[in-house]
Amino acid sequence: MPRADLRPLAPPPSECGSRPQYTQSTRIVGGNISKPGQFPWQVSLHFSSEHLCGGSIVTSRWILTAAHCVYGFADPFMWTVHVGLTEQQVHGAQSLPVEQIIYHARYRPKGLDYDIALMKLATALNFNGFVEPICLPNHGEEFEEGTMCWISGWGATESEGETSLALRSAMVPLLSTKTCNQPEVYQGLISSWMICAGYLEGGTDSCQGDSGGPLACEDSSVWKLVGATSWGIGCAMKNKPGVYTRITQSLSWIRQQMEREEALSSPTSDN
Numbered sequence: 001m002p003r004a005d006l007r008p009l010a011p012p013p014s015e016c017g018s019r020p021q022y023t024q025s026t027r028i029v030g031g032n033i034s035k036p037g038q039f040p041w042q043v044s045l046h047f048s049s050e051h052l053c054g055g056s057i058v059t060s061r062w063i064l065t066a067a068h069c070v071y072g073f074a075d076p077f078m079w080t081v082h083v084g085l086t087e088q089q090v091h092g093a094q095s096l097p098v099e100q101i102i103y104h105a106r107y108r109p110k111g112l113d114y115d116i117a118l119m120k121l122a123t124a125l126n127f128n129g130f131v132e133p134i135c136l137p138n139h140g141e142e143f144e145e146g147t148m149c150w151i152s153g154w155g156a157t158e159s160e161g162e163t164s165l166a167l168r169s170a171m172v173p174l175l176s177t178k179t180c181n182q183p184e185v186y187q188g189l190i191s192s193w194m195i196c197a198g199y200l201e202g203g204t205d206s207c208q209g210d211s212g213g214p215l216a217c218e219d220s221s222v223w224k225l226v227g228a229t230s231w232g233i234g235c236a237m238k239n240k241p242g243v244y245t246r247i248t249q250s251l252s253w254i255r256q257q258m259e260r261e262e263a264l265s266s267p268t269s270d271n
């Protein structure tokens with residue numbers, strides 16, 4: 001039977017990567033203050049009640065961040081995860097205790113690779129438009145040089161500066177590994193575990209305190225986590241773009257950790 005209504009069928013609603021409380025109307029260096037609901041997957045990780053790093057909600061129980069944020073501080077009781085906020089000086093935002101912290105076993109503080117960690121929340125998040133998960137990319141998915149993506153966080157707004165009270169964000173283009181490994185840029189330091197984003201002329205970048213937070217790209221109106229803020233030389237300097245942990249490279253590690261934990265904690269497990 002023909003459909004009476006010939007409008008194209010709407011795609012099924014995605015369970016991640018949407019921003020139901022954000023309508024476009026209206027330490028990140030060179031960015032702008034973000035609106036509530038604009039980056040609903042962004043979290044603030046507090047250690048001893050102080051903002052230390054960013055992170056991204058990937059499921060109701062799991063936050064993805066950088067290993068260098070938690071290395072040496074892997075006691076879950078020292079951390080709280082603040083969600084659904086734009087201003088630090090947290091009022092009314094959900095804050096949640098952490099049950100477990102897992103960082104990549106091959107991460108070394110003197111190295112730059114494997115800069116990825118997961119935090120398992122002690123209780124599940126309620127998604128409400130201001131708190132939403134971001135999608136992980138597909139295995140083997142490629143993100144082209146020049147694709148415009150977003151960085152966000154409460155990090156410093158200048159090199160050596162203080163962290164910001166307001167969540168800030170900026171649009172930055174992805175750079176190819178070839179571009180980022182040029183002699184005047186990072187001269188071969190960029191591995192398959194990293195993806196660069198930013199401007200070779202400088203001016204807009206992530207900075208100290210943004211670490212662990214998202215490099216997010218919108219792909220047919222679904223937001224995907226392409227990177228986690230990892231490192232850089234200074235902030236917003238010429239030829240020194242931000243370097244992010246490449247999420248497609250980390251997918252099997254992420255899935256393994258989440259599945260292992262879920263199997264261990266499930267009531268039907270024999271372990």
Ligand code: 4AZ
Binds near residue numbers: 206229233235
């Ligand atoms: C940091 O220290 C840091 N410009 C984060 C990002 C960048 C540099 C440093 C990238 O956490």
